Amino acid sequence: MKKLLVLSTALSGFGLAASAQEIAVMSWGGAYATSQIEAYHKPFTAETGIKVVNVDADNPAAPIKAQVEAGNVTIDVVDLEYADAVRLCDEGLLEVLDPAILAPGTDGTAAMDDFLPGAVTDCFVATIVFSTNYAYDSTKFPENPPTTIADFFDTATYPGKRGMRKGAKVNLEMALMADGVPADEVYALLETPEGVERAFAKLDTIKGDMIWWEAGAQPPQLLADGEVVMSTGYNGRFFSAAVTEGKPFVQVFDGQVYEYDGYAIPKGAPNMEAALQFLTYATTTQALADQAKWIAYGPARVSSGPLVGLFMDGKTEMGPNMPTNAANLTNALPSSYEFWVDRDTELNERFNAWLASN
Amino acid sequence: MADISASDAGLLKTSDGRPLKSALATAQQRSKRRAFLLVLPLLAFVIITFIVPIGQLMHQAIYNDGFSANMPRTTAWFAETPPGTVPDDAAWEALALDLKDAAAARSVGVVGTRVNYEMSGTRSLFTSTARRADDFAPPYRDALLAANEKWDDPNLWGTMRQVSDAYSANFFLAALDMTRDVNGDIVAMPEDRQIYVNLFVKTFLLAALITFTCFVLGFPIAHLLATLPMKWSNLLMILVLLPFWTSLLVRTTSWMVLLQQQGVVNNTLVAAGVIGDESRLQMIYNQTGTIIAMTHILLPFMILPLYSVMRPIPPSYVRAARSLGATSWTAFRRVYLPQTLPGVGAGSLLVFILAVGYYITPALVGGASGQLISNLIAFHMQDSLNWSLASALAALLLGAVLVLYWIYDRLVGIDNLKLG
Numbered sequence: 165m166k167k168l169l170v171l172s173t174a175l176s177g178f179g180l181a182a183s184a185q186e187i188a189v190m191s192w193g194g195a196y197a198t199s200q201i202e203a204y205h206k207p208f209t210a211e212t213g214i215k216v217v218n219v220d221a222d223n224p225a226a227p228i229k230a231q232v233e234a235g236n237v238t239i240d241v242v243d244l245e246y247a248d249a250v251r252l253c254d255e256g257l258l259e260v261l262d263p264a265i266l267a268p269g270t271d272g273t274a275a276m277d278d279f280l281p282g283a284v285t286d287c288f289v290a291t292i293v294f295s296t297n298y299a300y301d302s303t304k305f306p307e308n309p310p311t312t313i314a315d316f317f318d319t320a321t322y323p324g325k326r327g328m329r330k331g332a333k334v335n336l337e338m339a340l341m342a343d344g345v346p347a348d349e350v351y352a353l354l355e356t357p358e359g360v361e362r363a364f365a366k367l368d369t370i371k372g373d374m375i376w377w378e379a380g381a382q383p384p385q386l387l388a389d390g391e392v393v394m395s396t397g398y399n400g401r402f403f404s405a406a407v408t409e410g411k412p413f414v415q416v417f418d419g420q421v422y423e424y425d426g427y428a429i430p431k432g433a434p435n436m437e438a439a440l441q442f443l444t445y446a447t448t449t450q451a452l453a454d455q456a457k458w459i460a461y462g463p464a465r466v467s468s469g470p471l472v473g474l475f476m477d478g479k480t481e482m483g484p485n486m487p488t489n490a491a492n493l494t495n496a497l498p499s500s501y502e503f504w505v506d507r508d509t510e511l512n513e514r515f516n517a518w519l520a521s522n
Numbered sequence: 523m524a525d526i527s528a529s530d531a532g533l534l535k536t537s538d539g540r541p542l543k544s545a546l547a548t549a550q551q552r553s554k555r556r557a558f559l560l561v562l563p564l565l566a567f568v569i570i571t572f573i574v575p576i577g578q579l580m581h582q583a584i585y586n587d588g589f590s591a592n593m594p595r596t597t598a599w600f601a602e603t604p605p606g607t608v609p610d611d612a613a614w615e616a617l618a619l620d621l622k623d624a625a626a627a628r629s630v631g632v633v634g635t636r637v638n639y640e641m642s643g644t645r646s647l648f649t650s651t652a653r654r655a656d657d658f659a660p661p662y663r664d665a666l667l668a669a670n671e672k673w674d675d676p677n678l679w680g681t682m683r684q685v686s687d688a689y690s691a692n693f694f695l696a697a698l699d700m701t702r703d704v705n706g707d708i709v710a711m712p713e714d715r716q717i718y719v720n721l722f723v724k725t726f727l728l729a730a731l732i733t734f735t736c737f738v739l740g741f742p743i744a745h746l747l748a749t750l751p752m753k754w755s756n757l758l759m760i761l762v763l764l765p766f767w768t769s770l771l772v773r774t775t776s777w778m779v780l781l782q783q784q785g786v787v788n789n790t791l792v793a794a795g796v797i798g799d800e801s802r803l804q805m806i807y808n809q810t811g812t813i814i815a816m817t818h819i820l821l822p823f824m825i826l827p828l829y830s831v832m833r834p835i836p837p838s839y840v841r842a843a844r845s846l847g848a849t850s851w852t853a854f855r856r857v858y859l860p861q862t863l864p865g866v867g868a869g870s871l872l873v874f875i876l877a878v879g880y881y882i883t884p885a886l887v888g889g890a891s892g893q894l895i896s897n898l899i900a901f902h903m904q905d906s907l908n909w910s911l912a913s914a915l916a917a918l919l920l921g922a923v924l925v926l927y928w929i930y931d932r933l934v935g936i937d938n939l940k941l942g
Contacts, residue, residue, distance in 0.1 A: 222904065223904065223905065225907070226903065226904045226905070226907060229907055251631060251635070252631075253628070253631070254628070254630060254631025254632075254634065254649050255628075255629070255631035255632045255635065256627065256628035256629050256631065256632070260628070325783075330890070331905070371890075374890070375807050375889060376807075376889060376890055378885070389782060389784055390783065390784040391782055391783055391784065391807075502646055505645050505646055505649075506638065506642065506643045506644070506645050506646045507642060507643065508906065509638055509639060509642055509906060509908070510642035510643070510715070512901075512905075512906060513715045513717065514714055514715050516717050516898065516901070517714060517715050517716060517717040518714070519890045519893075520717055520720060520721060520724075520890070520891075520893065
């Protein structure tokens, strides 16, 4: 009996010690998770001795909701899309963060002035700006390549299959922009039934040529397989496929829809203190700039911009590949989370019904 | 014997003097208890992993306390007043105070999400108003309307009244493409948002089609396996079982490699000159892809029960029928086929029920037109996070399968099922 007691005490002590030295971070997998592991996890462990375990999910918002509602939280830090973070925060599923934990910029700017507008909310700190744009296979269009979002919908000039994400978000915005609506009027128009009608009518024109993707890793794969000649997708994934794998993909930033992505802490995270420490570390000017070495997503801090240099291959300039690069922003739309937290139920129902009808 | 047991003197006793009857009963009870103890782990397992979650799922489909748990005063006001009451001062005060509390407790998003399920565009109304709730002072009506004039909408109050009851059939209505209007009457969804009923029908039709193709393909194979000499049939059996043991994902992705436009099948056809390079067949990312891949994946579930029923059928029966003058078709139809029916029933039921709930394969190869109802259940579990609607859809699917099972039992009889 005594032996058992000693043993179990030793074991539980071991368990405690181990958990204090380890945090679990949930993210989106693929090239994106790799960039976080290289830029945040490894240096953080080297500096603090706290191990970081990476956990992949298709969209971390769903498992986090499940964990918090079931009262069994195993994740300490989670990577969320902006709209999901706002929604989960309003539902009380995330810890409220004190902006004072954020480090000031290396140039001395206070943290809240250093982050891009709206990048820090009650429960969320943005790390990157990512974009949904489209890329095409340059071998398919050697002459007169597509340059605008309207070209994506022009199957007469650019014949071939298209890839788009299966969902209403981003697709409706792109359809309206391709139909000639200026970026700053898109959401006002989508608030009206006519606007929604018009967006679906535009999507109708290429419905027969469409292959729908769901996971972020699919668009580069569909392009590489020759299943589609152009596809919408996340710009960082196209970049990785083009640069590290040498695929003949060219990205078009006209009509891109960009938004924030970043970190939050689920309510009741098991290692609160270490999680906060990680959050502070991973959102410093240098860490954000380092991540840009691994994937073409724009850092969410102004002061990180000048520190962004070459891709890890040591020769590709990152600047022109960032969604936030001035040349790429001429016709670009910031995604409106306010619009989507309100309309996602209705428009996704409509989208699913539209998809199922022939 | 009868009067011996009846008479007291002749009562049969065991060697230790107890009446045989009660000794037997005790012994039997003991063995029953032992048998029960043996199945107890399984019973507990089934209850914990199967009955309880299904019960929770059913409950989630009719119960959502997102509004009532976080807006107690407003819920109480709705309970006290009859439907259609114009909100009075008490109602506005209840709403304002509830919003204030909900904002402090960070639960206003839950409330907004719940109302938004029934009435689109209201979620941000709740969250944005709650951000200003700290400054609310009487008269509350003016304060709320100053925050957002949408609060005056009678539709909104009607919707809030509906969702103030945590128990609600609204998710089942939504799962059947219906909704409630302002007065609480059940009406059909607008046509461009109707989806679930069609998808249920399509799911069952596709499952029936897949079952049929499995039967047509599986029956000859099973017959061959059952009639070949053992050493050949064992070899062939491995060809059936090997894919059966292979991971579902591997098999599905192999179909993607085979069927895609730049895939093996299309390349072969183009190389052979059957089709031109421009007119490659679209065999995947649509309904065709779902049917082909699912037929292949579910085929063993048809072959194995068929085989186990066919194996013991003596070949002499058919020979006897032939020798009595039946044509080979008549002998097959009247003698052989009826004996395989238990296997056909078991195989069809297995394949059909598995196909109805299939998820991964249609998600990967189904494109837009090859999606089944389970893909939308997954959508509501993972993307829209509307678990109540997902539960309602799942419960309907479960109910439909049970009804079909019942019909099967009435028509064919469940005793006629032979799984192996």
